[in-house]
Amino acid sequence: YVARNSIDVQSIISLSTTWNPTEIEEFRLRNGLEKFTILTIGRLLDRKKMDWLIKAVSQINYIGSRVNLVIIGNGPEYNNLKQLVMTLGLSNDVIFTGKLVGNENIAPWFLSADIVVAPAQVGHLATEAHAYGKPIILSDDKSCQGPESNILMPGITGLLYKHGSISDLENRIISLLESSNLEDIYKMACKTRASEYAGTKIMVN
Numbered sequence: 001y002v003a004r005n006s007i008d009v010q011s012i013i014s015l016s017t018t019w020n021p022t023e024i025e026e027f028r029l030r031n032g033l034e035k036f037t038i039l040t041i042g043r044l045l046d047r048k049k050m051d052w053l054i055k056a057v058s059q060i061n062y063i064g065s066r067v068n069l070v071i072i073g074n075g076p077e078y079n080n081l082k083q084l085v086m087t088l089g090l091s092n093d094v095i096f097t098g099k100l101v102g103n104e105n106i107a108p109w110f111l112s113a114d115i116v117v118a119p120a121q122v123g124h125l126a127t128e129a130h131a132y133g134k135p136i137i138l139s140d141d142k143s144c145q146g147p148e149s150n151i152l153m154p155g156i157t158g159l160l161y162k163h164g165s166i167s168d169l170e171n172r173i174i175s176l177l178e179s180s181n182l183e184d185i186y187k188m189a190c191k192t193r194a195s196e197y198a199g200t201k202i203m204v205n
Contacts, residue, residue, distance in 0.1 A: 005147075039116050043075040053119045056119075065093060137176070157193050
């Protein structure tokens with residue numbers, strides 16, 4: 001029997017507790033993540049619309065560098081996205097890590113991020129973000145997403161933005177950026193949602 005797209009969320013939740021705040025802060029400083037950090041992960045394909053996210057970051061940083069963006073993954077759009085970053089003058093704000101394999105390698109990036117964003121198609125990332133206790137911003141267009149997007153509880157574990165609207169994506173990011181107690185609001189709600197909604201046992205059932 002195949003439980004498609006199931007993730008052992010409890011192992012992720014347990015792994016996240018092995019990193020203490022000092023280690024996370026050291027990782028952030030070592031990787032130039034002093035600012036509010038946005039994370040996205042996935043194969044770099046046109047349908048993922050990573051360019052929308054890069055353009056939203058450009059608009060946010062236009063009047064003053066306020067955020068970092070970390071893009072984990074590789075794919076056909078890699079060179080195009082790097083060129084877009086250079087064209088927009090974001091070389092100091094956007095980090096491309098390339099493809100990372102294994103929770104041990106990915107965990108510190110998740111734990112160093114403030115929020116997670118998937119501008120278009122999303123799958124496992126929605127579940128992983130919740131398991132790490134990170135709020136996620138997703139498109140409101142269900143037709144471009146996998147069923148994993150249903151894990152999101154708008155206003156409780158993340159936010160929806162109007163699909164294709166870079167300005168609305170920008171505004172949603174800013175609303176979380178300017179939240180005074182972001183971690184207190186979302187961290188436990190996200191992890192609880194991951195435990196109750198996803199995971200291998202639940203997916204099998």
